[in-house]
Amino acid sequence: MTVIEAKGALERTRTPSPPHRARRRAGNRADQLFLLPAVLFAAVTVVYPLVYSVLQAFQDVGLREVIRGGAEWVGFANFADQFGRAEFWQALWLSLVYTVGTVVLTYVGGLALALLFVREFAGRNVMRALLMLAWILPTVVGANVWRWLLDGSYGLLNAVLRGLGLIDGDLFWLGQPGPALVSVIVATAWSFAPFAMILMVAGLQGVPAMLYEAARIDGASAWQQFRHVTLPALRPVSVTVMLLIFIFAFKTFDTIYLMTRGGPGGATLTLPLYAFQEAFEFRRYDTAAVATTVMLLVPLVLSIFYFRSLRREEAA
């Protein structure tokens, strides 16, 4: 703001008289005090639980230690224990499969919806509002809707498949490992896709019309326009969408817990459910903290990688 001021004014700002300086210092202190509630709030609700959780990963913590304190410091022993367990790696692997599956499905679904809704057509706003319900609905409602849809005895999906003559008898989608994993991925992508759509509609609206015009003059087909104009122009938005969905999906607990509780046979026991089971069912708070620490690190590393690449891109 001071750049557009007159030179003399700038000089006055840079070398204020002592009474002015004192007033500014007092003003700064006042500003900082106004920030204090927000800083305290963040410290209490974010920093403290985070540090507390990470510290638990380095201690021997059961129910007794949570209540009475006195947890013994064990260094990396909990990490060594967990990294030596097939169950832990299985949970991490399932988390990655679930997350990548959700990101791909959400991105494709969101992009398809964005391409549809960026055009003008009758009933567009109503349809878009209806689609947004999937994002707005409480997870408990969405997950139970999917449980009902996929129910082997009464589910709508089986009724349709039976009607088409594609299956005979009951098919329990959530009772078999492979279908259960696919089901929770589809249900999660269904709820995230409208959010991705909104971001990508904004991205599509920012693509200059003249690029398409030039492509058409050059004889580009609709697919070529999409491939060589739309997708490159959407790249920054696409990366943001994928990163956000990755972070949302990687920490998702409620949808999976409500649909399968991590089953059948641990087929959908992702890292958040594994941590929950360790802490609140088996009362092993220390090994649960190892899982949550890993859960923290994976998106963190991904975010750092993303922001670095963003900076490189901006610099170029």
Added chain:
Amino acid sequence: MRTVVRASLVAAAAVLAAAGCASGGGTGGGEPSEPLSVWQFYGDESMPTGKPFYDLVARYEQQSGTDVDIRFIPYDDFNRTLTQAAAAGDGPGIALISAFDTAAMADAGVIQDLSAQVQDWGQQGAYFPTNWESTQADGKTYGIPHLADAYAVYYNTAMVQQAPTTWTEMESTAAALSGEGRSGLAVSGIEGAEGATGLAIRMLAAGAQPTEIDSPGGHAALESLRRMVQSGALSEGFLTWNEEDAKNQFATGQAAMMINSATYVNILREENPDLQWSVAVLPSEATGQTMLSAENLTIGATSDDTDRAWDLITFMQRPEELQVYLPERNKLPARSDVPGTAEDPVRAVFAQQLQQAWAPDAALAPHTTEVLTALQAALQQTISGTPAPDAARAAQATIDEALGTS
């Protein structure tokens, strides 16, 4: 300067407001004028599983003039909330907890030692030994049994004349009743501890303890349930059913029989008045034992309102109050001197079944969830095609590690 002072006051007010908002949780009722807090996981006042508890407490309030604040916390969140509150020094006056969690909560210091009060009270001899045992830890008493529950066989009398009395009969009868979208038997098999009850009952019948899945009895139980799925006697979907789902299968005629607790007696009577059904004790083999399901009344370790809490607990255990409360709650007494239990023929069957109840001992109790979760995993693997001995061996390794016996 005035600006700084004003900003400081605003900031301080905001912090105080935030602190004030945060301190409104369950209190042990430090001041006698404050309501006595009771935490429970049965349900809220509008739910059939919660209302009888509220009515029972209301009778106490009316009689004693004491204000009681009941807080309903869903079961899945209950232990976590209780633990966090205890760690923050803000636990409830009374906590209604699972009988199997009592020893672990006592060891952690979440609940108070009630040995002195129990000694003065002198009614411990009235309780069934299996129930009373669940209140003990390190030779001290940490709770009073609130009620008990057992599993039995519900059967649709329009389809089944007489319930099977052995597991061989159960397999053949359930298979004969299956077909046309209906299964012979419904039982919960969902992921986690809840879904292991059917297998644990089958293991007990085969002569195996729930901690002994890799044993002839454990293998026999797994193979029995797999045979039932293969014959259609038990729907493969049972691996996705909780106890409520199993009840729905039975209530809608999709299952001719179900193994479930007494919780659903009144619900079936009220919601499905046309359904013709009855109840029989579990099929027997080496034994016909049920898993015990029970809750204990405890006093929070941080409560300084122990006298009022103890007064309410003893009120709730008066036989004449239990006589009114238990039928409404679909549960059974944990003590032998409650009149009226045998008057209702259905409740009488559950009471009879309760005579053959299995409960984990003090060493196993804190690990019950882990053991049952391992059993359910073995069940799921067996149904998916893994040979029963292989599934049992993997589960046994988990159980042994949990119990420190590996």
